[in-house]
Amino acid sequence: MNTQLNIFLLLFGGIQGLLLSFFLVRKKLYTSGYLFLLLYLGVLLLQITLKVMSKLWLMENWTTLYLASHALPLLYGPLAFLFIKYFFAQKSFDSRDSIHFLPITIYLLVASLESKGIAPDWLDGLLFNPHFRLIALITSIAIYHVFALRLWKYNDSVHNPSSVEKNAQKGWLLQFIWFSTIIAVLISFVLYLLYVTYPAGHEYRFGFIVLTLFIYWLSYKALSQPGVFSVVYGPREINPLKTEVPIPAFRVYHPPVKYSNSGLNEERVKEIAASLEQLMKNERIYLDPELSIDKLAEKLSVSRHHLSQVLNDYQQKSYYDYINSFRVAEAATLLISPQGEKQKIAAIAYDAGFNSLSAFNEVFKKHTGKTPSEYRKEKLNDLRKQRV
CATH class of the missing domain: 1.20.1070 (Rhopdopsin 7-helix transmembrane proteins)
Structure with a gap:
């Protein structure tokens, strides 16, 4: 027995x-x-x-x-x-x-x-x-x-x-x-x-x-x-095609009236904006599916209200639009990378920081005008034509 x-x-x-x-x-x-x-x-x-x-x-x-x-x-x-x-x-x-x-x-x-x-x-x-x-x-x-x-x-x-x-x-x-x-x-x-x-x-x-x-x-x-x-270590291969989803660039600061009593001066806003930019570039924190504005504010050691002010002033975007713009740019690169083109759309959505496939499809189409599948098919066809 x-x-x-x-x-x-x-x-x-x-x-x-x-x-x-x-x-x-x-x-x-x-x-x-x-x-x-x-x-x-x-x-x-x-x-x-x-x-x-x-x-x-x-x-x-x-x-x-x-x-x-x-x-x-x-x-x-x-x-x-x-x-x-x-x-x-x-x-x-x-x-x-x-x-x-x-x-x-x-x-x-x-x-x-x-x-x-x-x-x-x-x-x-x-x-x-x-x-x-x-x-x-x-x-x-x-x-x-x-x-x-x-x-x-x-x-x-x-x-x-x-x-x-x-x-x-x-x-x-x-x-x-x-x-x-x-x-x-x-x-x-x-x-x-x-x-x-x-x-x-x-x-x-x-x-x-x-x-x-x-x-x-x-x-x-x-x-x-x-x-x-997933393969995320090592150098990322450069995409031969320019992505249609550029990483957001910071704009010139213009103090709005609605934040005039926030206690946040122009110099402090620029300081927070610079820290936020470095955080996005170096740590790529947007890849965390559980990231929230509270977590991001804590990471920057600022209040949620002040972070919201910086995003609205510099990017003229809400928190979700700002973070999702980075995620879409990441997904656009992954979709046509040598490794990503063999992956399922759901896997790429997760790797780019989205926590659901439906949300990914909706946000991606909003930013690019195409579904992820359409985007990958079109870009890969362009790549093949360039190689002929």
């Missing part, structure tokens, strides 16, 4: 892992390190599959695969590290990074020789010694995850991202590093205990349920925070 329950829980995680992999493939996240996240998921699924299969059948028919199952944690560290590295770098795979897979390659080679009975005794005794293998696995996991954490801290200090999407991605990447470390260490100990206590110790097989929990955590992040699975 316990064995059947364990298999059921592992299969539950395996199916969810396949669905999550399909989600990442559908989003076409083949760059920015997400390919290594897919490979990481693949290792999790392989680990689950091998534990669902009969141990005796594996030993008799796939000896190499059985031996390899005990060394799969050697892949967790390198894949986690490369995921973080290429997520920030956003460049093609450097063949020199293949060296990170040398330990698992050597192990598989020796496992193949062992299955044929031709592996040297000293090498066989070393690599398949459970105590040495546990030490090797823990060392690999620790080193790679420490480097992944240092890489995360370095990019955090250099890029200092402040948009909502980037802050969300920073948070989930840090969580991923820590959870990956814990999961990999736990699996290494479970494999060790199963090996040294065989044929007893069946209860240790329940330890693999942490793989199911980890997969469901990743799936939860993908569903609850889709923005963390």
Whole structure:
């Protein structure tokens, strides 16, 4: 009964892992390190599959695969590290990074020789010694995850991202590093205990349920925070077409009569306007779907009333019209970017700071005279004509 329950829980995680992999493939996240996240998921699924299969059948028919199952944690560290590295770098795979897979390659080679009975005794005794293998696995996991954490801290200090999407991605990447470390260490100990206590110790097989929990955590992040699975790090590609939605420019200040008793002089208005302009350009706070005039005023350390005055005087717009003009400009760029043209309109609406598709469609058409779909189709056709 316990064995059947364990298999059921592992299969539950395996199916969810396949669905999550399909989600990442559908989003076409083949760059920015997400390919290594897919490979990481693949290792999790392989680990689950091998534990669902009969141990005796594996030993008799796939000896190499059985031996390899005990060394799969050697892949967790390198894949986690490369995921973080290429997520920030956003460049093609450097063949020199293949060296990170040398330990698992050597192990598989020796496992193949062992299955044929031709592996040297000293090498066989070393690599398949459970105590040495546990030490090797823990060392690999620790080193790679420490480097992944240092890489995360370095990019955090250099890029200092402040948009909502980037802050969300920073948070989930840090969580991923820590959870990956814990999961990999736990699996290494479970494999060790199963090996040294065989044929007893069946209860240790329940330890693999942490793989199911980890997969469901990743799936939860993908569903609850889709923005963390978008590419927002690295340089933005310059759009070859000029957008019809320019970013708002500040106008000359003319004190209106209705604010004559507000206690806000011209110099202070200009100061707030300059701070607001810097906030929009540098932090792109308009990308936050939950942004309100109260939050914006708090960010600028001014009252809501004074912020409203600055917006009306300098932009001659309401708060919502002002913020939405930035969001529409962002969406217009995303719609025809190499990555954005493959995304759904709803995903772009979220990435641009809108919290509903209907509001996005209405506001976008108000500013451009076209629906998002019409705008993208027209601009992409213009691009193709230019390339001919």
